[in-house]
Amino acid sequence: MNKKVTIKTASNTPSLYNGGITIKSKQELDNMRLAGQVTGAALKILRTSIHPGITTKELDQIAEKEIRSLGGVPSFKGYMGFPATICASVNEEIVHGIPNKRVLKQGDLLKIDCGATVNGFIGDSALSLAVGSIDPEIETLCEVTQKALYAGIENALAGNRIGDIGAAVQAFAEKYNYGLVKGYTGHGVGRYLHEDPQVPNYGVPGRGIILKEGMCIAIEPMFNLGTEATKLMDDQWTVVTADGSISSHFEHTIAITENGPEILTVND
Numbered sequence: 001m002n003k004k005v006t007i008k009t010a011s012n013t014p015s016l017y018n019g020g021i022t023i024k025s026k027q028e029l030d031n032m033r034l035a036g037q038v039t040g041a042a043l044k045i046l047r048t049s050i051h052p053g054i055t056t057k058e059l060d061q062i063a064e065k066e067i068r069s070l071g072g073v074p075s076f077k078g079y080m081g082f083p084a085t086i087c088a089s090v091n092e093e094i095v096h097g098i099p100n101k102r103v104l105k106q107g108d109l110l111k112i113d114c115g116a117t118v119n120g121f122i123g124d125s126a127l128s129l130a131v132g133s134i135d136p137e138i139e140t141l142c143e144v145t146q147k148a149l150y151a152g153i154e155n156a157l158a159g160n161r162i163g164d165i166g167a168a169v170q171a172f173a174e175k176y177n178y179g180l181v182k183g184y185t186g187h188g189v190g191r192y193l194h195e196d197p198q199v200p201n202y203g204v205p206g207r208g209i210i211l212k213e214g215m216c217i218a219i220e221p222m223f224n225l226g227t228e229a230t231k232l233m234d235d236q237w238t239v240v241t242a243d244g245s246i247s248s249h250f251e252h253t254i255a256i257t258e259n260g261p262e263i264l265t266v267n268d
Contacts, residue, residue, distance in 0.1 A: 001075075001076055001079070001082075001087060001095070001096065001113050001115060001124060001193060001194075002095060002113075002184045002185060002186060002187065002218070002220050002222075002251070019196055020196055021188060021195070021196045021197055021209070021212075021215060022188065022190045022191070022195055022196075022215075023212060023213075023214035023215060024190060024214045024215075024216055024255070025214070028121065028190070029214070029216075029255055029257075031118060031119040031120065031121040032121045032122075032123070032189075032190070032216055032253070032255060032264055033255075033264055034118040034119060034121070035072065035116055035117060035118040035119075035121045035122050035123035035253075035264070036123035036125075036253055036263075036264030036265040036266070037070075037123070037264075037266075038067055038070045038071070038072040038116040038118055038123060039067075039072075039114055039115060039116040039123030039124065039125050039253070039265045039267075040123070040125065040265045040266045040267035041066060041070060041267070042063045042066045042067050042070075042086075042114050042116060043112065043114055043125055043127055043265075043267040044267045044268070045062060045063075045066050046059055046062060046063055046086075046112055046114070046127075046129075047127070047129060047267070049062050050104065050110060050129050050131055051104075051131070051132070052104060052105055052106045052131055052132055053103060053104070054103070054104055055099075055100070055101050055102060055103050055104070056088035056090070056097070056099040056100055056102050056104065056110070057099045057100055057101055057102075059086065059088060059099065059112070060084045060085050060086050060088065060099035061085075063085045063086045063112075063114055064077070064085040067085065067114075067116045070116075071118060072116035072117060072118045073116070073117045073118075074115065074116065074117075075115030075116055075117045075122045075123075075124065075193055076113075076114075076115050076193075079193060082096075082098075082237065083098060084098055084099045085099075085114070086099060086112050086113060086114045087111070087112070087113035087114075087126075088110060088111075088112055089110070089111040089112075089113075089238065089239075089247075089249070090102065090104070090108055090109070090110055090111075091108055091109055091246055091247075092240050092241045092244050092245060092246060092247060093111070093238055093239070093240050093247070094111070094181060094184070094222050094224070094230060094239045094240060094241060094247040094249060095111065095113060095126075095184060095222065095238075095239050095249060096113075096237045096238055096239055097111070097237070097238045098235060098237055098238060104131045105131065106131060106132040106133065107131065107132060107133065107134055107135065108130075108131040108134075109128060109129070109130060109131070109134060109138055109142070109246055109248065110128070110129050110130075110131060111126060111127070111128050111129075111247070111248070111249040112126060112127050112129060113125075113126040113249070113251065114126070115193060120191055121190060121191060122189055122190065122191070122192070122193050122253075123189070123253050123264055123265050124189050124193065124218045124251065124253050124265070125218075125251050125252055125253060125265035125267065126220060126249050126250055126251035127250060127267065128142045128145065128146075128248040128249055128250060130142070137225065138225070138246050138248075140176075141178065141223060141225055141246065141248045142248045142250075144172055144176050144178065144223065144248075145172075145178075145221050145222070145223045145248040145249065145250050146248075146250045147172060148168070148169045148171075148172035148173065148201075148221045148223070148250075149169070149219060149220070149221050149250040149251070149252065151168040151169060151171070151172060152165045152166070152168050152169045152201075152219040152221065153219060153252065153254055153261050153263065154168065154261070155167075155168045156211060156217065156219065156254050156256055156261040157211060157256070157260060157261065158211055158212055158213045158256050158257075158258065159210065159211065160210075160211050161205075161206055161207055161208040161209060161210055161211065162197055162198075162199060162200070162203060162207075162208030162209050162211070163203035163204045163205055163206060163207035163208040164203070164205050164206065164208075165186075165199060165203065165219060166199070166200045166201055166202045166203025166204075166208075167202070167203045167204060167205045169201045169202065169219070169221045170201060170202040170203065172221075172223075173201075173221075173223050176223075178223040178224060178225065179223065179224035179225070179226050179227045179228035179229070179241070179245070180201060180202060180221075180222075180223060180224075180228050181201065181222035181223070181224065181228055181230060181247070182200065182201065182202055182228060183230055184222060184230075184239065185198045185199055185200045185201065185220075186198070186199030186200070186201070186217060186218045186219045186220045186251070187199055187217065187218055188215065188216065188217050188218075189216050189217065189218050189253050190216055197209050197217070199217050199218065199219055199220075201220070201221045201222065211256050212256060213256055213257060213258055214255075214256065215255075215256040216253060216254065216255050216256070216264070217253070217254055217256070218251055218252070218253050218254070219251065219252060219254060220249065220250065220251030220252075221249070221250060222247060222248070222249045223247065223248050224241045224243075224245050224246070224247045224248075225245040225246045225247070226241055226243040226244070226245030227241070227242065227243050227245070229241070229242035229243065230242055251265075252264070252265050253265045
C-alpha cells in the first residue's frame with residue numbers, strides 16, 4: 001500500500017507517530033524481518049492460488065488466513081477504514097482495489113498489495129500476477145516494472161539520497177515510454193504503515209534526504225501502458241488509469257544496512 005498524503009496513524013499500532021524518519025535498532029530490525037517474512041509468505045501462497053474463476057475476495061481470505069496462521073495481523077485491514085487484508089487491483093486499476101466478488105478471467109493482470117504486522121512492526125509488499133496467459137505487451141510491462149523496482153533497491157545505500165532511488169526507477173519508465181505514476185509514492189515503514197520519508201518513483205540523483213543505516217523504506221514503482229494520469233473511483237480507494245490502460249505495480253520493504261539494501265519481504 002502506498003502513500004499519497006502524510007499519514008499519522010496505522011492499524012494495529014499505537015498512535016504515537018508524529019512524523020519524522022525512524023532509525024530502527026537491531027531488535028526492531030529483527031522484528032521488521034519477521035513482519036517481512038510473513039508478508040512474503042502470504043504473497044507466495046497467493047501466487048499459487050491465482051487462476052481463472054477465483055474471486056478477489058477468496059484471495060483476500062487466503063491471505064488473511066496465512067498471515068494469522070504465522071502469528072501476524074493484517075496491516076491493511078481497518079487502516080483508515082480499508083475493509084480487507086489485501087489490495088486487489090485488476091487491469092486498469094493501479095492500486096488500492098477492494099477485494100470483492102469479481103471473478104478473475106484468463107488474461108487479467110492482478111496487482112496484489114499485502115501487509116502484515118508482527119510484534120508491532122510492518123512488512124509491505126506488492127506483486128503483479130498474470131491470470132493464465134497474458135498479452136506479451138503486458139508481460140513486458142510487468143518485467144520492466146519489476147526491473148525498475150530492483151534498480152531502485154540497488155540505489156538504496158547508506159549515504160545515497162532519495163533522489164538516487166527515484167531516478168533509477170524513472171529511467172526505466174522513460175526508456176520504455178511508460179506512464180510513470182507520480183501521485184502515489186513509496187514511504188518509510190516501521191511501527192506505522194506510512195512513515196517518513198516519502199520515496200517517489202522519480203527524482204534527481206544526489207537530491208533529497210540522505211539514506212542512513214537503520215532506515216526501512218518501501219519502494220514501489222507503478223507503470224502504465226498509457227499516460228501517467230490517474231483517477232480515484234467512487235469508493236474513494238481504487239485508483240485507475242485515466243485512459244483505461246493496463247498498469248503494473250511491484251513493491252518491497254527494504255532495510256538500509258551497512259552491507260547494502262536488505263529485502264525484507266522476499267516472496268520467491
